[in-house]
Amino acid sequence: MSRTDLSTLSPSFDAIVIGGGITGAGILREAVRTGAKVLLVEQNDFASGTSSASSKLVHGGLRYLKNGQWRLTLESVRERQRLLREAPGLVETQPFLMPLYRGAKPGKLTMRLGLWIYDLMAGTSASGWLSQVSLLKIEPNLRKPDLLGAVHYEDARTDDARLVQRLIRDAVDAGAVALNYVRADVQMRGTQVVGVRLTDTVTNQTRDIESKVLINAGGAWAGALPGAPEGSPVLRPLRGSHFVFSREKLPVQKAVSWLHPKDQRPIFAYPWEGAVVYGTTDLDHDGSQDHPRMTPEEADYLLDGLAYQFPDLQLKASDAISTYSGVRPIVASGKDDPSAESRESAMWSSPGLVNITGGKLTTFRVTAREVLNEAAKQVPLLKPERDQPVFVSAGNARDQRLFGRLGAAAATALLDGAPAAELERVADSPYSWAELRWSARYEQVQKLDDLLMRRTRIGLVVQQGGRDELPRIKEICMAELGWDQVRWDAEAARYLELWQRNHAPVPA
Numbered sequence: 184m185s186r187t188d189l190s191t192l193s194p195s196f197d198a199i200v201i202g203g204g205i206t207g208a209g210i211l212r213e214a215v216r217t218g219a220k221v222l223l224v225e226q227n228d229f230a231s232g233t234s235s236a237s238s239k240l241v242h243g244g245l246r247y248l249k250n251g252q253w254r255l256t257l258e259s260v261r262e263r264q265r266l267l268r269e270a271p272g273l274v275e276t277q278p279f280l281m282p283l284y285r286g287a288k289p290g291k292l293t294m295r296l297g298l299w300i301y302d303l304m305a306g307t308s309a310s311g312w313l314s315q316v317s318l319l320k321i322e323p324n325l326r327k328p329d330l331l332g333a334v335h336y337e338d339a340r341t342d343d344a345r346l347v348q349r350l351i352r353d354a355v356d357a358g359a360v361a362l363n364y365v366r367a368d369v370q371m372r373g374t375q376v377v378g379v380r381l382t383d384t385v386t387n388q389t390r391d392i393e394s395k396v397l398i399n400a401g402g403a404w405a406g407a408l409p410g411a412p413e414g415s416p417v418l419r420p421l422r423g424s425h426f427v428f429s430r431e432k433l434p435v436q437k438a439v440s441w442l443h444p445k446d447q448r449p450i451f452a453y454p455w456e457g458a459v460v461y462g463t464t465d466l467d468h469d470g471s472q473d474h475p476r477m478t479p480e481e482a483d484y485l486l487d488g489l490a491y492q493f494p495d496l497q498l499k500a501s502d503a504i505s506t507y508s509g510v511r512p513i514v515a516s517g518k519d520d521p522s523a524e525s526r527e528s529a530m531w532s533s534p535g536l537v538n539i540t541g542g543k544l545t546t547f548r549v550t551a552r553e554v555l556n557e558a559a560k561q562v563p564l565l566k567p568e569r570d571q572p573v574f575v576s577a578g579n580a581r582d583q584r585l586f587g588r589l590g591a592a593a594a595t596a597l598l599d600g601a602p603a604a605e606l607e608r609v610a611d612s613p614y615s616w617a618e619l620r621w622s623a624r625y626e627q628v629q630k631l632d633d634l635l636m637r638r639t640r641i642g643l644v645v646q647q648g649g650r651d652e653l654p655r656i657k658e659i660c661m662a663e664l665g666w667d668q669v670r671w672d673a674e675a676a677r678y679l680e681l682w683q684r685n686h687a688p689v690p691a
């Protein structure tokens with residue numbers, strides 16, 4: 184898909200959204216329903232910030248329940264149930280097991296009570312108790328001495344980058360404009376924000392665009408924008424890192440959750456996109472927000488946690504396929520312990536500007552509607568409509584997974600048009616060659632990592648970031664993106680360097 188020339192953009196919009204993560208994408212999706220003329224700009228690729236580096240759980244957050252954050256838990260559980268209904272194939276039920284041990288906390292009674300409340304909030308009865316014998320039949324690699332059994336319960340998982348992509352695609356289909364690799368700088372007249380100066384970071388082209396209201400959903404980067412009023416919240420970026428292992432190395436059948444022996448923080452491993460995601464950490468992040476990566480101390484912490492719960496597997500960093508790290512946009516409250524900081528979103532406004540930060544992937548719809556209600560105080564047209572489904576479920580789709588990830592129309596066209604040979608999987612990943620071609624052709628791919636790290640997650644779940652598959656990927660990129668040999672060589676070199684720097688389990 185060719186780049187939108189900034190000179191062809193309309194000179195003014197009702198609302199411009201800064202940031203193409205889950206928060207911005209959710210706002211765009213809800214805003215376009217109001218009939219408003221809306222533009223979203225993302226300075227890098229869509230979901231290239233925190234929204235492709237989360238734990239990928241659409242969850243109520245049992246941990247929040249423990250901290251007494253009732254409203255957040257209830258809201259999250261309700262949103263989870265809604266997304267499970269509306270987006271099968273993109274948001275899927277994830278069964279969890281939490282092994283419990285004699286003499287260790289949490290006790291069985293506490294957990295069962297917590298899960299009873301959790302179920303009650305969701306209107307389900309998914310939780311229960313599994314004996315030691317039944318548990319070990321499912322997860323034979325668990326630490327065994329003093330093992331009593333496990334509580335089981337349900338949450339949900341998604342592909343975070345794809346969730347963002349789907350929201351943006353649906354919003355664009357409904358009339359919104361969304362541009363990646365376009366940075367916004369705020370334009371002010373006195374104390375009033377009046378629009379943005381856009382810079383296409385690929386071509387360096389610039390253009391000034393007016394907006395009745397600007398919505399800053401810049402995530403952990405949100406505080407960097409000028410125009411924030413006095414007394415705006417201070418952000419506390421917290422880094423979280425994950426390992427991705429193959430299912431052969433870390434063969435979990437369900438999500439297994441336990442407390443790290445060092446600090447009693449919950450950690451978990453679960454099957455995701457044909458591999459296993461394991462994390463996470465929660466540490467103050469003082470490095471560059473653009474390229475966070477797992478530190479050796481985080482790797483040791485996570486490997487210690489794994490050795491404690493799965494002692495026989497004896498996993499090392501070099502056994503992993505990849506790692507990834509993200510930065511949580513958390514509003515600082517002065518607490519010492521990073522994990523004690525609230526995960527709720529914060530919103531603040533000034534004339535012509537609404538800022539939003541914090542919050543969770545799971546609750547993007549609620550956040551979007553709160554932001555639009557706030558923006559409507561300045562531009563009444565933006566008042567969100569009555570509650571509507573975010574996604575239209577594809578029902579008994581031919582390929583539920585593809586329908587969820589792409590939307591019904593795109594998935595149907597892909598399946599009808601792809602030659603049989605392209606429906607084969609790329610290495611041992613769940614992605615077909617046809618999906619790669621589809622993304623390259625239709626999904627605003629500008630760089631190789633857009634295709635391999637976010638439209639598909641080959642960079643996370645295939646060994647060496649998919650290095651061995653590059654010759655065939657090259658053919659697709661040349662045909663669909665018009666890249667010549669020189670461009671391909673530059674893209675491949677840049678991608679491999681980026682993978683090595685940010686995702687290699689053992690840094691070179």
Ligand SMILES: Cc1cc2nc3c(=O)[nH]c(=O)nc-3n(C[C@H](O)[C@H](O)[C@H](O)COP(=O)(O)OP(=O)(O)OC[C@H]3O[C@@H](n4cnc5c(N)ncnc54)[C@H](O)[C@@H]3O)c2cc1C
Pocket residue numbers: 201202203204205206207224225226227228229230231232233234235236237238239240241242365366367368400401402403404405421422423424463508509510511512540541542543544545546
């Ligand atoms: C380790 C970790 C695990 C997590 N796990 C979960 C989970 O399992 N479930 C859950 O619900 N939540 C989870 N979260 C929280 C969730 O991922 C984040 O709250 C969410 O992704 C934040 O989205 P965002 O859109 O606000 O920010 P981002 O995704 O960071 O998006 C902001 C975007 O704004 C862009 N931007 C900034 N300034 C400009 C500008 N001037 N012009 C143009 N673009 C700009 C940035 O490039 C960036 O892409 C997790 C977070 C972390 C870090």
